Amino acid sequence: MIRKKVDTVAEALEGIQSGMTLMLGGFGLCGIPENLIKALAASSYKNFCCISANVGVDDFGLGLLFGTQKVKKMIGSYVGENQEFERQMLSAEIEVILTPMGTLAEKCRAAQMGIPAFYTPAGYGTEVAETKEIREFNGKNYLLETAFTSDFSLVKAWKGDEAGNLIYRGTARNFNPLMCGASKITVAEVEELVPVGTLDPNQIHTPGIFVDRIFQGDHYEKRIERRTVQNT
Amino acid sequence: MALTKDQIAKRIAQELKSGDYVNLGIGIPTLVANYVPEGIEVEFQSENGILGMGPFPKAGEEDPDLINAGKQTITPLPGASYFDTALSFGMIRGKYIDLTVLGAMEVSDQGDIANWKIPGKLVKGMGGAMDLVASSENIIVAMMHTNPKGESKLRSACSLPLTGVRCVKRIVTNLAVLDVTSDGFLLIERAPGVPLDEIKKATQGRILIPNQVPEIQV
Secondary structure, eight states: OOOOOOSSSHHTTTTTTTEEEEEEEEBBBBTTOOHHHHHHHHHOOOOOEEEOOOOBBTTTTTHHHHHHOEEEEEEOOOOOOOOHHHHHHHHTTEEEEEEHHHHHHHHHHHHHHHHEEEEEOOTTGGGGGTTSSSEEEEEEEEEEEEOOOHHHHEEEEEEEEOOOOOOGGGGGGGHHHHHTTTSSSSEEEEEEEEETTSSOOGGOOGGGGSEEEEEOOOOOOOOOOOOOOOOO | OOHHHHHHHHHHTTTOTOOEEEEEOOSSSGGGGGGOOTOOEEEETTTTTEEOOOOOOOOOOOOOOOOOTSBBOOOEEEEEEEEOHEEEEEEHHHTTTOEEEESSSSSESOOOEEEEOOOTSOOOOOOHHHHHHHSSSSSSEEEOOOOTOOOOOOSOOSSSOSSSSSOOOOOSSSSSEEEEEEEEEEEEOTTOHHHOHHHHHOOOSSSEEOSSBBBBOO
């Protein structure tokens, strides 16, 4: 059994440097690596390129990295709901690349799976296609999109074991499984870290081979971005 | 009388067929889930990673790990499943989703759609819209016929940056139901009591108006 467990967030982030490219799991505030984001926000590192679906809100999630000016380039799909991010985008303090959400997911998955590039129809005929190779298959046009290259993947799962096996919960799964193994180093934080042999192998979503370091996070806030309930 | 947003949603819900897997966009499309006709069994997908999405939770039962693509709290119905976002877009790209309903800023009479960016205004991103419109076989647009300035949103060509080309099949607005054909928009139904002239005037693109145009039943 290969053990992936580390004891501290500092150990989990060992080797991170300013200017690196980071993939961060989560969709909005759902399934985000809260402990790792907080540690990065409190660190002296900066000028990161971040790959993530969204940009969090001003005082939580990925927003903590914009509030502390840690990001020089953002690759995402939808970047609303964060005023400080908006300010940095409009004042060109930060470079922003917007990518169709399915393409973003597949660029992560391709990096994970050792596939350098793929064709997708998303964005054909739009400005997303402007600099890309177009090819026709069976009468339909597709763009060539390349896999991401990245230094660290920072993901969040519900449960994990010391071998790095991960189980997600609900729609907190989102981009997290796709980013495991998609960077040189993958760090997973989990709500509950259990001894090996505790998790049912039938239920594992991400096998430990894709994870380099795992630790149990603490003080999960799991904030809700748009609390919506039934009218009663 | 022009339709309300809820009536637009209700009219679109009449398009649902039992067995359909359906993706609803943000805004009016979300309301469609409230009007699934009696006896029709469909499943709603949300592209962040759920199939079998149910209603919003009761107060006090919200779960931060259960949201839709609009970041709203949701509940799963019996038979629901969760999956990663790549698999989710595989369902979309692989044409497993039978119907996509989304909002738009403009639609052209060739079926082009613009719904993600206004030059000079803050851009928030396309989210999953480009993937959805590039892959779905059956796309219904739910929108107002004109914008807040009174300008037609049904145009000979979109003036705004495109989300996708030649993809929209049907449009349901507050004034009418229209199909996109090789000869432009074809008026299928009109809102109750709305004169054909008014629809014609509010449509900047090519529009075909048959002799008999039934009223929308909602």
